[in-house]
Amino acid sequence: MFPARIWREFPQRYRLEAVKNKDTGEVYFPPRYVSKDGKKFNGEKYILPDEGKIFTYTVIEVPPSQFKDEAPYVVCIVELTDGTKLTCQITDFDKDWLDIGKKVRLEFRRVQTDAHHGVLSYGYKAVPAE
Amino acid sequence: MRDVAIIGVGMTKWGEIWEKSLRQMFVETAYEAIADAGIEKLDGMYVGSMSPGLFVGQEHIGALLADYLGQKNIPAGRVESACASGGLAVKCAFMDIACGNSNIILAGGVEKMTDVSGDGATYALATAADQEYEVFHGATFPGLYAMMARRHMHEFGTTRRQLSSVAVKNHENGSKNPLAQYPFKVTHEGVENSVMVADPLTILDCSPITDGAAAVILADLETAKKLAKNNPLVKIIGIGHATDSIALHDRPSLSGLEATKVAGERAYKMSGKTPGDVNVAEFHDCFTIAEIMVLEELGFCEKGKGGEFTEACNTHIGGKIPVNTSGGLKSKGHPVGATGVAQVIEITKQLRGDGGERQVEGAKIGLTQNMGGTGASSIVHIMEVV
Amino acid sequence: MVGIVGYGAKIPRHRIKVEEIAKVWGADAESYKRGLQLTEKSVPAPDVDCVTLSVEATKYALKRAGITGDKIDALYIGSESHPYAVKPSGTICAEAIGATPNCHNADYEFACKAGSEAMFVSLGLVKSEFCNYAVGIGADTSQGAPGDALEYSAAAGAASFIMGRENILAECLYTHSWMSDTPDFWRREHQHYPQHGGRFTGEPAYFRTIKGCAYALLEKSGMKPEDFKYAVFHQPNGKFPMRVGKMLGFEREQLETGWLVPTLGNTYSGASPIGLTAILDIAEPGDNIFMVSYGSGAGSDGFIFKVTDRIKEVQDLCPKTRPQLDENKIYVDYGTYAKFRKKILKND
Numbered sequence: 051m052f053p054a055r056i057w058r059e060f061p062q063r064y065r066l067e068a069v070k071n072k073d074t075g076e077v078y079f080p081p082r083y084v085s086k087d088g089k090k091f092n093g094e095k096y097i098l099p100d101e102g103k104i105f106t107y108t109v110i111e112v113p114p115s116q117f118k119d120e121a122p123y124v125v126c127i128v129e130l131t132d133g134t135k136l137t138c139q140i141t142d143f144d145k146d147w148l149d150i151g152k153k154v155r156l157e158f159r160r161v162q163t164d165a166h167h168g169v170l171s172y173g174y175k176a177v178p179a180e
Numbered sequence: 181m182r183d184v185a186i187i188g189v190g191m192t193k194w195g196e197i198w199e200k201s202l203r204q205m206f207v208e209t210a211y212e213a214i215a216d217a218g219i220e221k222l223d224g225m226y227v228g229s230m231s232p233g234l235f236v237g238q239e240h241i242g243a244l245l246a247d248y249l250g251q252k253n254i255p256a257g258r259v260e261s262a263c264a265s266g267g268l269a270v271k272c273a274f275m276d277i278a279c280g281n282s283n284i285i286l287a288g289g290v291e292k293m294t295d296v297s298g299d300g301a302t303y304a305l306a307t308a309a310d311q312e313y314e315v316f317h318g319a320t321f322p323g324l325y326a327m328m329a330r331r332h333m334h335e336f337g338t339t340r341r342q343l344s345s346v347a348v349k350n351h352e353n354g355s356k357n358p359l360a361q362y363p364f365k366v367t368h369e370g371v372e373n374s375v376m377v378a379d380p381l382t383i384l385d386c387s388p389i390t391d392g393a394a395a396v397i398l399a400d401l402e403t404a405k406k407l408a409k410n411n412p413l414v415k416i417i418g419i420g421h422a423t424d425s426i427a428l429h430d431r432p433s434l435s436g437l438e439a440t441k442v443a444g445e446r447a448y449k450m451s452g453k454t455p456g457d458v459n460v461a462e463f464h465d466c467f468t469i470a471e472i473m474v475l476e477e478l479g480f481c482e483k484g485k486g487g488e489f490t491e492a493c494n495t496h497i498g499g500k501i502p503v504n505t506s507g508g509l510k511s512k513g514h515p516v517g518a519t520g521v522a523q524v525i526e527i528t529k530q531l532r533g534d535g536g537e538r539q540v541e542g543a544k545i546g547l548t549q550n551m552g553g554t555g556a557s558s559i560v561h562i563m564e565v566v
Numbered sequence: 567m568v569g570i571v572g573y574g575a576k577i578p579r580h581r582i583k584v585e586e587i588a589k590v591w592g593a594d595a596e597s598y599k600r601g602l603q604l605t606e607k608s609v610p611a612p613d614v615d616c617v618t619l620s621v622e623a624t625k626y627a628l629k630r631a632g633i634t635g636d637k638i639d640a641l642y643i644g645s646e647s648h649p650y651a652v653k654p655s656g657t658i659c660a661e662a663i664g665a666t667p668n669c670h671n672a673d674y675e676f677a678c679k680a681g682s683e684a685m686f687v688s689l690g691l692v693k694s695e696f697c698n699y700a701v702g703i704g705a706d707t708s709q710g711a712p713g714d715a716l717e718y719s720a721a722a723g724a725a726s727f728i729m730g731r732e733n734i735l736a737e738c739l740y741t742h743s744w745m746s747d748t749p750d751f752w753r754r755e756h757q758h759y760p761q762h763g764g765r766f767t768g769e770p771a772y773f774r775t776i777k778g779c780a781y782a783l784l785e786k787s788g789m790k791p792e793d794f795k796y797a798v799f800h801q802p803n804g805k806f807p808m809r810v811g812k813m814l815g816f817e818r819e820q821l822e823t824g825w826l827v828p829t830l831g832n833t834y835s836g837a838s839p840i841g842l843t844a845i846l847d848i849a850e851p852g853d854n855i856f857m858v859s860y861g862s863g864a865g866s867d868g869f870i871f872k873v874t875d876r877i878k879e880v881q882d883l884c885p886k887t888r889p890q891l892d893e894n895k896i897y898v899d900y901g902t903y904a905k906f907r908k909k910i911l912k913n914d
Contacts, residue, residue, distance in 0.1 A: 055312075059312055059316075060661055064658075064661050064662040065661075065662065065664055080312070080313060105331075105429075105434070106327040106328070106330045106331045106334070106434060107327060107330065108322075108323045108324075108326035108327050108330065108378045108379055108380075108381075109376070109378065109379040110318060110319075110320055110322075110323045110378050111375075111376045111377055111378060111379070112298070112299075112302060112320065112322065112377045112378070113299065113302065113318065113320065114299055114302040114303040114306050114315070114318075114320055115297075115299040115300055115302070115303045116303065117318045118299055119612075119912070120318065120612065123318055125317060125318050125319050125323050125327070126327070127327060127428060127429045127434070135429035135430070136313070136429050137310075137313060137314045137317050137319055137427065137428065137429050138317045139317055139318055139613075141611060141613055142578075142579045142580075142611060142896065144896065150330065150331075150334050157618070157622060158618050158621040158622060158625075158662055159613040159614065159618050160612070160613040160614070160615060160618060161316065161317060161318075161613070162316070170615075170649055170650070171316070172617065172618065172658060172662070173316070173317070175317075175613060178894075
């Protein structure tokens with residue numbers, strides 16, 4: 051992976067930086083430059099909460115090339131406590147625990163390793179919080 | 181706006197076509213459509229293809245294919261909207277003719293998917309999702325639809341058996357389609373016990389990796405009438421095209437497909453038809469759950485009842501609304517860029533009365549729904565036999 | 567006054583038992599358990615490395631310090647398992663906690679002493695008023711060669727300490743460092759696993775160095791072992807820290823709280839620092855803590871901390887160390903462990 055591509059996403063992947071539309075209260079993650087209804091808006095930096103619950107999930111058994119060594123792994127959509135949703139993997143869990151509605155917390159993890167030689171990509175993954 | 185009709189169709193056998201290249205597959209198919217229309221020269225061409233760059237390392241296929249089709253100098257280009265690229269090509273051709281810019285346009289689609297490994301194909305297909313916020317985290321296409329399926333099951337009680345019913349019915353139809361990649365029947369148990377791809381979706385819930393091409397020739401009604409020999413004329417009377425957030429997590433609900441609902445409304449409005457008027461439909465069943473959700477969004481059944489509706493055989497040939505008489509993406513195959521065009525071909529055949537063993541009796545009005553990504557692009561065409 | 571204003575530890579959830587490793591190599595588990603005085607060790611999942619552990623431990627430390635990342639003027643990670651051979655670990659951690667861009671940063675390596683080195687330098691920078699807040703981290707996902715005695719103990723974990731001059735929860739009263747060139751354990755460039763001098767790592771290395779540092783620290787401070795509520799030493803196995811503690815005149819009760827190795831394994835740069843976090847988790851105001859690390863090669867950093875009243879306000883703010891060690895464990899078999907630790911040969 052070319053480093054510039056992951057580097058520009060660090061504020062979001064490392065620190066969960068979003069933008070809050072001060073006019074409507076909407077939260078955009080990743081940040082948007084125009085509101086969802088196409089308007090210029092007054093935005094402010096907003097850090098997402100790192101807790102939420104599983105909105106939906108799947109177990110990926112057939113992975114794309116860059117995750118060849120990781121499968122099977124679980125991808126989910128987390129609904130954070132402020133209502134924002136994001137997609138990430140779930141890690142460090144027992145199979146029996148996995149279900150819609152389970153509480154999770156976002157932790158800092160390695161997401162992609164680009165074989166043995168490339169740049170390491172870090173970001174958030176969900177872990178059980180109950 | 182001028183009326184637009186379909187005057188020729190072409191499609192060759194789909195599958196793992198090891199011996200043929202992208203250009204060979206396309207040219208054979210496109211030439212068949214040209215011959216079917218009884219013409220020699222095109223005014224232009226739109227080719228739908230999702231990712232020839234990733235699959236075979238070839239971009240700029242508009243010029244390449246026009247040249248190999250013996251149509252040098254015509255305006256030709258590739259259009260892309262992920263798996264809805266084929267539908268988009270048909271729409272572009274329609275607009276080109278309807279506005280009076282051209283009289284005869286070829287709308288084609290092609291994808292050569294077996295020149296890369298399985299995980300390479302998974303990678304290429306995943307580029308239709310949000311690369312930085314879904315794919316980066318390991319999401320795949322089956323995975324994203326699996327997450328939608330799980331929500332649908334959670335919210336509406338859709339069952340594993342109901343998902344299987346889609347596959348069983350489409351393979352039943354596909355077994356009567358000699359061009360289908362997998363023209364065999366499957367059982368509910370067979371679907372449920374097949375290899376898991378992305379829980380809860382098994383490999384028989386998923387459309388396959390396919391090489392294939394498809395082409396239709398569109399013309400203004402006046403030209404069409406002159407060219408029509410014995411073929412009944414099929415008009416495109418409604419087009420609806422809509423988009424949605426590309427990332428699933430940006431949508432308020434995952435148990436529906438908003439772009440499909442909006443595209444459907446637009447197509448119904450333009451055509452003046454309602455779901456009750458439609459006799460036969462081709463849906464984008466890239467995964468079994470997709471067909472269930474499309475049924476609901478296009479108004480063929482109540483929201484949340486798509487599974488039940490399917491299980492009760494309403495979408496079988498002879499049912500209330502036969503869906504995917506061709507076998508759908510499931511059985512016929514899914515060379516992504518070609519799919520939207522092949523759907524239009526199946527409906528054209530049905531409306532012409534050329535459906536053979538899978539003919540829906542008395543079909544006058546048909547509908548196609550072609551979808552890109554996890555439904556972030558959706559294109560609906562409504563067609564009527566003149 | 568200078569000392570710890572925030573601390574945190576991160577221990578991975580996965581564990582492997584000594585029996586599971588012994589089974590694969592045809593070794594006698596009981597004699598390893600007896601000899602090393604440990605029964606299991608932590609295992610990092612493939613998405614865990616020294617940086618991810620550092621980030622999580624430092625997030626806890628920030629919460630206990632009651633400050634945000636942008637207040638951090640310096641951040642140092644000590645580790646022998648930095649994920650890159652060339653490219654700092656600390657920048658990743660600093661970026662993740664929001665300490666960039668006005669921050670000083672370096673990665674340390676000194677076998678198992680790198681973590682206490684980061685603490686030592688952080689304390690010095692804060693004391694000299696070069697920095698208001700500096701973070702010293704000890705973190706490792708250490709590797710032992712398959713079948714080697716080290717494989718039974720090489721574990722993963724991290725501890726992070728924010729040093730400052732205000733709102734201190736454990737004041738640093740004295741420090742001392744003691745070192746010599748003693749090649750008891752090493753890993754050459756491009757080698758996957760370290761080598762060691764067997765029994766040479768004991769008396770002339772571990773024991774001589776820790777004792778040298780500890781005696782100097784006691785002399786410097788004028789304090790005696792009985793003046794301390796707790797003591798923690800580098801813990802490559804269960805036996806060594808208990809033996810060195812007793813040699814120095816400490817009692818088992820003083821040593822047990824920070825003695826995590828029997829179920830954690832040797833977290834290398836994290837070893838005595840994580841032990842210190844377990845002590846801080848339950849310490850009372852006024853308690854004195856004696857800590858001496860050890861890194862092969864060889865050297866020791868010694869610290870004397872005095873716990874302040876503020877400790878009671880911060881202990882419950884984040885997950886404590888003992889529960890991380892004792893609860894929610896996921897046991898893996900050797901095959902999974904080998905896969906996690908990339909011990910299975912595959913094409914690139």
